[in-house]
Amino acid sequence: MAIVEARGLTKVYGSGDNAVIALDHVDLSVDPGEFVAVMGPSGCGKSTLLNLVGGLDRPSDGQVIIDGTDIATMSDTQVTRMRRRSLGFVFQFFNLIPVLTVTENAALPLTLDGVAEPVARSKATEWLNRVGLGSRLGNRPDQLSGGQQQRVAVARALVTDPALVLADEPTGNLDTKSADEIADLLRQAAEEWGRAVVMVTHDPRIASHAGRIVFMRDGKIVDDVRVTGDAAAVTRAAMEKAGLL
Numbered sequence: 001m002a003i004v005e006a007r008g009l010t011k012v013y014g015s016g017d018n019a020v021i022a023l024d025h026v027d028l029s030v031d032p033g034e035f036v037a038v039m040g041p042s043g044c045g046k047s048t049l050l051n052l053v054g055g056l057d058r059p060s061d062g063q064v065i066i067d068g069t070d071i072a073t074m075s076d077t078q079v080t081r082m083r084r085r086s087l088g089f090v091f092q093f094f095n096l097i098p099v100l101t102v103t104e105n106a107a108l109p110l111t112l113d114g115v116a117e118p119v120a121r122s123k124a125t126e127w128l129n130r131v132g133l134g135s136r137l138g139n140r141p142d143q144l145s146g147g148q149q150q151r152v153a154v155a156r157a158l159v160t161d162p163a164l165v166l167a168d169e170p171t172g173n174l175d176t177k178s179a180d181e182i183a184d185l186l187r188q189a190a191e192e193w194g195r196a197v198v199m200v201t202h203d204p205r206i207a208s209h210a211g212r213i214v215f216m217r218d219g220k221i222v223d224d225v226r227v228t229g230d231a232a233a234v235t236r237a238a239m240e241k242a243g244l245l
Contacts, residue, residue, distance in 0.1 A: 001068070002029040003163045003196040004053055008062035011048050022048040024219035025062065032163070035190035035197045037207035040216035046200040047168055049216070053198065054087055054166045055079040067163055084113050088157030088195075090167040090186075094149045096141040096156075102128060103137045106155040113160070120159075127155040131185060147178025154185055158193070165189055167199040171206050183209035 011023040023045045030036050038046050051057040053064055055071050063070050066086060071079055083089075088109075096105045104111075107124035111117060128134060131151040141149050150170060157165050167186060171179035183199075183206045190197045190211070199210065207213050208227065215223040 002031050002065075003067060004198070005029045005065040006049070006053060006062065007065065009049070009052055009059055009064065010061040011045075011052060011057070012060040021219050023052065023059075026219075026221055028053075028214065028221065030164070030196045030198055032196050033190050033194050034212060035187050035210045036199070037210035037213045038198065038200045038216060039202065039204070039207050039213060042202075044216040045219040046216055048219075050166050050168050050198065050200050053164075054089065055083050084109055085160055086163050088160065088162040088165040090150070090153050090157050090165065090170045092169040092172040094141070094146075094153050094173075096149055096152055098141055100140070101137065102133060102139050102141075102144070102152050105141070105152055106159055108156060109160050123159055124155065127159050128152070130158075131155045145178070146174050147181060150174060150178070150182050151185065154182065154189070158189060158195070163196060165195050165197045167197065169200055169202070171201065171203065179203070179206055180209075187211075 006026055006028040009023055009026040010021070013020045013022055026045070026049060038049065040046050048057070052059050055064070059072070063072060066082065071082065074082065097108070100108070103121055103124050106128055107120040110120035110123060125137060128137060131154055133148060133151050133155070136144060136148065141152070144152070165186070170186070171182050174182065186197050186199060187209050189195045201207050211227055213225045213227060214221055
């Protein structure tokens with residue numbers, strides 16, 4: 001069973017002559033353990049899709065079904081609870097709290113959900129060890145490199161054991177080596193830890209880490225490719241086919 005399904009997902013901003021169709025009847029399904037990259041030019045609807053799937057915005061039409069439940073039927077309180085417990089988010093600019101330690105940042109989704117502090121810290125420590133930051137637990141974000149800060153963000157996204165991780169340009173603020181490490185970590189989250197991962201990226205090299213690439217243009221999905229063999233070559237060929245090169 002798919003972790004997330006978008007059915008006829010549409011988002012229109014404005015009305016009448018000023019209406020802008022950001023997303024146009026998009027269908028997308030992602031299974032547990034899948035790592036899906038979403039690519040396309042600026043303004044094609046990538047981030048809008050991610051925001052709707054993550055319950056950060058409401059669609060104009062269509063459905064987003066997560067773990068069998070249409071989030072359009074949920075109240076704002078229920079959506080907030082669902083985001084906190086069933087979804088993990090990784091953003092381009094890390095969004096760590098400067099005055100908190102690495103452990104406190106990673107534990108934040110649990111503490112906000114009322115989990116006892118010792119339990120939250122223990123769970124955060126477990127995930128920080130998994131992402132390679134076991135020696136930096138007491139540091140604050142400004143004592144870490146950009147790649148290390150993003151690792152904290154990945155641990156924070158995974159600390160609640162979410163079914164789905166959404167990553168919006170997670171490597172866009174990193175050097176090449178750190179970017180590859182974060183992409184590999186997201187692939188590990190899917191392949192080894194069983195999460196469904198959807199990542200928006202503009203970088204074909206980073207997209208090639210995924211097992212599947214969805215290409216968007218003008219608010220629509222124009223291609224959906226399984227990555228096998230030479231990932232970089234497959235990515236480039238699919239981009240050419242989709243008219244993105």
